[in-house]
Amino acid sequence: MKKVTNIIFAGLGGQGVLKASDILAEILFTLDYDVKKSEVHGMSQRGGSVSSEIRFGAEVFSPMIPHGETDYLVVLEPTQVEVNISKLREGGILITPADLPLDKLSNPKAANTMFLGALSKHLTEIPEERFIEVIKRFLPEKVHEVNIEAFKLGRG
Amino acid sequence: MTKKLLLSGNEAVAMAAQYCKVNLGVGYPGTPSSEILDEFSKLGGKAEWAPNEKTALEVAIGGAFAKGRTLATMKHVGVNVAADPLFTIAYSGVPGGLVLISADDPGLASSQNEQDNRRYAISAGVPMFEPASSQECYDFLIKAFELSEKFKTLVLFRMTTRVCHSKTLVVPREDDYPAAVINYEKDAKSNVMIPAYARIAHRKMRNRLAEIAELNEAGEFIVEKMRSSEIGIIATGISYMHAEDAAPEASILKLGLTYPLPLERIRNFASKVKKCYVIEEGDPIVTETCLANGIQVVGKNEIYRYGELNVNRVRRILSGDVTPEAAPVPGKPPQLCVGCPHRKSYEGMKALDLIVAGDIGCYTLGVLPPYEAVHTCVCMGASITTGLGMRHVMAEEQARKVVSVIGDSTFWHTGINGIVEMVYNRPATGHVVIILDNSITAMTGMQEHAGTGFHLDNSPSKKLVIEDVVKAMGVDNVDIIDSTAEYDAYCELLKKRLASNDLSVIIVRRPCILGMVKRKGK
Ligand SMILES: Cc1ncc(C[n+]2csc(CCOP(=O)(O)OP(=O)(O)O)c2C)c(N)n1
Ligand code: SF4
Numbered sequence: 001m002k003k004v005t006n007i008i009f010a011g012l013g014g015q016g017v018l019k020a021s022d023i024l025a026e027i028l029f030t031l032d033y034d035v036k037k038s039e040v041h042g043m044s045q046r047g048g049s050v051s052s053e054i055r056f057g058a059e060v061f062s063p064m065i066p067h068g069e070t071d072y073l074v075v076l077e078p079t080q081v082e083v084n085i086s087k088l089r090e091g092g093i094l095i096t097p098a099d100l101p102l103d104k105l106s107n108p109k110a111a112n113t114m115f116l117g118a119l120s121k122h123l124t125e126i127p128e129e130r131f132i133e134v135i136k137r138f139l140p141e142k143v144h145e146v147n148i149e150a151f152k153l154g155r156g
Numbered sequence: 157m158t159k160k161l162l163l164s165g166n167e168a169v170a171m172a173a174q175y176c177k178v179n180l181g182v183g184y185p186g187t188p189s190s191e192i193l194d195e196f197s198k199l200g201g202k203a204e205w206a207p208n209e210k211t212a213l214e215v216a217i218g219g220a221f222a223k224g225r226t227l228a229t230m231k232h233v234g235v236n237v238a239a240d241p242l243f244t245i246a247y248s249g250v251p252g253g254l255v256l257i258s259a260d261d262p263g264l265a266s267s268q269n270e271q272d273n274r275r276y277a278i279s280a281g282v283p284m285f286e287p288a289s290s291q292e293c294y295d296f297l298i299k300a301f302e303l304s305e306k307f308k309t310l311v312l313f314r315m316t317t318r319v320c321h322s323k324t325l326v327v328p329r330e331d332d333y334p335a336a337v338i339n340y341e342k343d344a345k346s347n348v349m350i351p352a353y354a355r356i357a358h359r360k361m362r363n364r365l366a367e368i369a370e371l372n373e374a375g376e377f378i379v380e381k382m383r384s385s386e387i388g389i390i391a392t393g394i395s396y397m398h399a400e401d402a403a404p405e406a407s408i409l410k411l412g413l414t415y416p417l418p419l420e421r422i423r424n425f426a427s428k429v430k431k432c433y434v435i436e437e438g439d440p441i442v443t444e445t446c447l448a449n450g451i452q453v454v455g456k457n458e459i460y461r462y463g464e465l466n467v468n469r470v471r472r473i474l475s476g477d478v479t480p481e482a483a484p485v486p487g488k489p490p491q492l493c494v495g496c497p498h499r500k501s502y503e504g505m506k507a508l509d510l511i512v513a514g515d516i517g518c519y520t521l522g523v524l525p526p527y528e529a530v531h532t533c534v535c536m537g538a539s540i541t542t543g544l545g546m547r548h549v550m551a552e553e554q555a556r557k558v559v560s561v562i563g564d565s566t567f568w569h570t571g572i573n574g575i576v577e578m579v580y581n582r583p584a585t586g587h588v589v590i591i592l593d594n595s596i597t598a599m600t601g602m603q604e605h606a607g608t609g610f611h612l613d614n615s616p617s618k619k620l621v622i623e624d625v626v627k628a629m630g631v632d633n634v635d636i637i638d639s640t641a642e643y644d645a646y647c648e649l650l651k652k653r654l655a656s657n658d659l660s661v662i663i664v665r666r667p668c669i670l671g672m673v674k675r676k677g678k
Binding site for chain 2: 046
């Protein structure tokens with residue numbers, strides 16, 4: 001039995017990587033999992049590589065995912081696949097821009113929510129409504145509609 | 157049901173500070189510590205940014221002299237700046253409660269070195285806590301104040317990047333905590349460190365530490381899990397978490413109050429297992445202390461002294477693997493934002509092929525392509541002084557090419573001392589200082605400072621004006637220019653000032669674009 005699930009969001013500063021992982025961590029938190037989320041802040045506003053790691057399960061110790069043990073690797077920017085791919089476990093799931101109908105987005109700023117939608121398909125233990133609920137709680141009202149649309153497009 | 161929260165270590169510390177009614181939080185920003193005071197202020201605490209860490213710690217000391225409960229926050233290198241008051245307050249102690257947070261950065265996520273500030277506890281002679289999770293950040297901060305008030309000593313609270321920034325679950329307390337009773341009493345024998353009093357205070361400090369070591373032995377801050385008589389692991393801080401994942405079958409001795417160490421508990425634990433490892437990030441401090449006290453432990457190979465530990469590295473340490481580690485694929489380095497006011501400033505310096513004595517801030521990125529303009533960078537405030545040293549020693553032709561480049565927050569931090577040195581010990585060729593005034597502390601996430609006109613909580617403040625100050629200090633020429641809007645004039649001005657033997661300060665003034673977003677959002 002696998003006790004802890006490991007997820008990475010990766011991309012470049014300004015793409016909403018941290019926001020997407022904040023939303024997911026909050027969802028898992030409301031579902032009473034033990035959750036740990038780890039990222040290195042610092043200079044992300046200058047467009048460098050950013051990644052955020054989430055671990056959840058009954059009991060999580062290290063906030064950092066052991067190398068090569070990531071179950072889901074969500075990469076928001078094509079160049080960042082190479083940087084992160086060795087972190088994925090064998091048989092783990094990779095989600096990249098190529099997997100998503102990004103051209104259907106009415107607002108490109110909602111791309112991160114589309115990636116969250118694509119990931120949500122795999123996290124069958126989380127009800128869809130919970131995603132919608134927390135997305136609404138985390139984002140300003142004027143962008144609710146476009147983000148929920150993006151989430152649903154991603155979820156497919 | 158108990159309330160549960162998902163908090164970063166920094167948020168948990170802020171919440172604990174608010175819970176135990178800290179009277180004042182003072183600090184200087186620095187990754188990974190910066191969010192603590194912002195969060196404390198948002199929760200209703202009184203918090204302020206000092207111009208530098210020495211100032212911050214001294215203000216906190218004053219509050220604790222008045223029997224208040226005060227908190228000073230800074231990054232690891234900030235403690236170097238605050239080391240002078242630290243080493244003496246360690247002797248005298250304080251009548252109130254005083255906790256100094258040192259946020260260390262093993263792995264240099266955003267720092268100029270990865271010094272291990274656990275050494276400060278040993279060297280100054282103050283007790284130290286090392287939390288491993290946000291819950292421990294919360295619990296230990298309260299314990300740190302209790303220890304501080306009980307033993308009348310400053311307590312060092314050593315966090316690391318992963319502890320500061322990881323979000324983990326916290327159950328906060330809901331009962332009411334007694335506020336500090338502020339009743340100042342004169343006690344010069346304790347609080348004036350003339351040699352006669354300090355000799356006594358030094359002995360008192362050592363006795364205090366002995367008592368705290370005894371208290372530590374009692375086990376309140378120790379977690380012992382006997383699971384195997386084969387392998388035992390002694391771990392501190394975040395390393396404990398990695399160890400649990402790497403070796404769930406091993407016995408564990410986790411330490412929370414890590415100076416002074418509970419040596420008898422450690423000795424006892426080590427005697428119960430065949431092989432006892434110490435898993436600690438950074439310097440081999442616990443390892444060496446154990447070995448020096450005749451406790452047989454196995455430390456890590458020197459290759460694990462560099463960078464952060466993680467689960468894989470702990471597995472390697474336990475299996476004695478010293479083969480070279482695979483280098484991570486490098487990510488994209490950060491860059492100056494599009495529209496950053498520093499860009500044009502460097503373009504001009506590069507075009508003139510100047511020798512740039514640099515400093516620390518977003519503008520340090522001027523060392524990378526496409527500018528590659530920065531020649532040196534040591535620590536905050538060092539640009540002006542190192543530039544002066546070059547001017548004094550170099551032959552005239554080369555000396556004329558030296559400029560010192562410093563940001564506004566860094567100017568108020570310790571750069572201002574360099575202006576004093578410049579006016580007092582003037583190089584024969586004069587000097588040119590470029591102050592990149594983007595009206596914010598950008599690098600560390602948009603904090604206010606003495607020159608922005610706002611306090612930490614965004615309320616208006618008296619605004620210190622760089623040009624008024626440097627003029628009053630006796631600098632010959634003070635110009636203010638926007639290198640983006642007036643690029644040619646900026647280059648001409650630079651040339652003119654470099655050609656003279658004057659002492660010149662050029663203030664390049666244009667706001668940081670992310671700083672403007674912050675101000676608009678207010
Ligand atoms: C002693 C010390 N304290 C804090 C820091 C963290 N730090 C690095 S640069 C900086 C300030 C940068 O502000 P400024 O000089 O205004 O430049 P900007 O980033 O806005 O361009 C701080 C606080 C440090 N490196 N050293
Ligand atoms: S945050 Fe501000 S100072 Fe830093 S690179 Fe961006 S615009 Fe420049």
